[in-house]
Amino acid sequence: MTRDDGPPTAGSRNAAPYTLLAEGYDTVMEHVDYEAWADYVYALLMEHHGAVRSILELGCGTGSLALALQAYGPFAYRGTDGSEAMVKVAQRKARAAKIPVTFTPADFRDLPPLPPVDAVLLLYDGLNYVLEPSEIATLFEQVYRALKPGGLFVFDQSTPLNSLNHPDGFDDAGRTEAFEYLRTSRYDPATHLHTTLFRLGVDGQTFSETHVQRAYELAEIEYLVAHSPLVRVAAYDGFSLDPADASAERIHWVLQKGQAGASAEK
């Protein structure tokens, strides 16, 4: 399949996001340094908590971050994702690596009852898949319920600048063991919606997966945090420990479920 094969959806059948993509996701994402991301996340947990023994990861995908974080364990670790196909790949990887991480399907806007944890994680654009701010408010409530008092929520957000500054940065084509793919994306500055179209060639057939994300401004998430039951600890620019401002492309947030009588805000 090449970029000259015509409009991305012509002659293809639609598949739900992260169904067919799951089996080749790790190859499509092989540019992502999950070890470095795990180092950064663990540094944030140490900086703001110090004794994390239990972790719930939301939107864990194929479990790459979860497995990389085990270098810092042991943790009681559960990874969850809304896509059963992604969870299946994560389970297979954990079995193959003989790493005792539990992976189960769950929509992070409607989590099942789980034992409370020291830290909840949601990384690499999971939040951007939530298209309505009211649903982010629901997510924050779900996370509050999932945390122990004093527990942390670490998540990232991609901002409109990330989409605007890299107009072609998300387009590519390639081949995995499961499919060949063509990825094209477009960003609409009016709606802040970033749409990525994966055209997947599987066994001679062509499928399309359309992924829609919403790029949020720092101020939008600040507002939602301020109106949530969680307490703001920090918002960092990129993978640094510098405070994020309106020029950030990716922001890592640290929120806390406050302890009675303690203030987490910095």
Ligand SMILES: C[S@@+](CC[C@H](N)C(=O)[O-])C[C@H]1O[C@@H](n2cnc3c(N)ncnc32)[C@H](O)[C@@H]1O
């Ligand atoms: C870009 S992928 C990132 C996956 C993983 N965190 C990583 O770093 O590779 C976004 C993930 O969020 C998941 N996701 C999106 N909306 C979700 C929801 N409402 N509940 C649970 N998972 C969701 C998708 O299924 C997908 O696996």
